[in-house]
Amino acid sequence: MKYSFIIPVYNRPDEVDELLDSLSRQTNKEFEIIIVEDGSQKPCKDVVERYNKKVDVHYYFKENSGPGDTRNYGVSKANGEYVIILDSDCILPETYLEMVDKSLNEHPCDAFGGPDRAHDSFTDVQKAINYAMTSFFTTGGIRGGKKQMEKFHPRSFNMGVRREVYQKLEGFSKMRFGEDIDFSIRIFKDGYRCLLFQDAWVWHKRRTDFRKFFKQVYNSGIARINLYKKYPESLKIVHLLPAVFTIGTLGIILLSLFCWYTILLLLLYSVIIFVDSSINNRNVYVGLISVFAAFIQLIGYGTGFISAFWQRCILKKDEFSAFNKNFYK
Numbered sequence: 001m002k003y004s005f006i007i008p009v010y011n012r013p014d015e016v017d018e019l020l021d022s023l024s025r026q027t028n029k030e031f032e033i034i035i036v037e038d039g040s041q042k043p044c045k046d047v048v049e050r051y052n053k054k055v056d057v058h059y060y061f062k063e064n065s066g067p068g069d070t071r072n073y074g075v076s077k078a079n080g081e082y083v084i085i086l087d088s089d090c091i092l093p094e095t096y097l098e099m100v101d102k103s104l105n106e107h108p109c110d111a112f113g114g115p116d117r118a119h120d121s122f123t124d125v126q127k128a129i130n131y132a133m134t135s136f137f138t139t140g141g142i143r144g145g146k147k148q149m150e151k152f153h154p155r156s157f158n159m160g161v162r163r164e165v166y167q168k169l170e171g172f173s174k175m176r177f178g179e180d181i182d183f184s185i186r187i188f189k190d191g192y193r194c195l196l197f198q199d200a201w202v203w204h205k206r207r208t209d210f211r212k213f214f215k216q217v218y219n220s221g222i223a224r225i226n227l228y229k230k231y232p233e234s235l236k237i238v239h240l241l242p243a244v245f246t247i248g249t250l251g252i253i254l255l256s257l258f259c260w261y262t263i264l265l266l267l268l269y270s271v272i273i274f275v276d277s278s279i280n281n282r283n284v285y286v287g288l289i290s291v292f293a294a295f296i297q298l299i300g301y302g303t304g305f306i307s308a309f310w311q312r313c314i315l316k317k318d319e320f321s322a323f324n325k326n327f328y329k
Contacts, residue, residue, distance in 0.1 A: 068175065
């Protein structure tokens with residue numbers, strides 16, 4: 001067995017159905033699937049059983065302990081040379097594993113990741129959120145949009161690791177958010193090679209509304225400071241930009257009370273987002289709500305970053321996070 005897909009699940013039976021359907025259609029069949037139910041109240045066991053004759057799938061149920069620990073549990077049950085970590089809200093194109101295998105043969109490595117895209121069936125809100133998380137004008141292309149392969153830090157929605165490397169590094173840490181970046185940093189620090197496989201992309205639904213999206217990016221901002229406290233060298237200038245944007249936006253709004261035309265700066269940025277998203281999504285309405293999604297993404301991350309910086313770097317408090325209990329509801 002060369003590949004083992006590891007999928008942690010929490011109250012998402014419908015998503016598991018879509019993901020397993022896409023896995024059953026893979027052109028490369030050399031894989032097994034490990035589904036780990038993380039203490040769900042809405043288990044997906046019945047869904048998994050419907051695919052027993054289509055794919056090599058194994059189902060496990062455990063007490064709730066969070067996605068990182070659940071992934072580690074899944075890897076302990078895996079047999080593949082490589083383990084591929086997916087989120088349950090992903091859908092794979094039929095050639096996904098074929099592209100992974102081809103890329104590994106051409107560029108051998110110890111770990112890899114791939115980008116994500118929006119599927120035509122996604123809601124307008126999901127497409128807008130996807131734009132906000134992948135656009136150059138919001139994230140600077142650091143989530144797999146760039147073409148360079150080296151020094152890529154894969155995210156846990158689409159992340160592959162050689163199983164012996166995963167086990168040596170003891171998998172994901174106890175961090176609640178940013179645990180995938182923490183793992184990637186440890187991969188590099190131990191001298192392993194981790195690459196971006198541009199053609200190994202997935203469709204990623206992400207959160208289904210703007211409220212949940214704000215919680216996600218707010219926690220990501222907190223996680224970046226927590227990572228900085230563990231690995232000071234991991235903080236780059238690009239990670240500061242959402243906080244700068246947040247402070248700048250507040251400053252522009254206050255300044256506009258005296259000089260109204262300063263608000264044109266935010267209007268110009270909004271127009272850029274609107275036009276770029278409308279073209280990329282071929283939908284003017286998606287372009288319009290992408291402006292809202294972009295401001296949520298930047299200000300949500302920025303306020304989480306600023307809050308964590310104040311708590312951890314100024315007040316010297318221990319690691320913390322927000323929205324832990326209701327983030328996935």
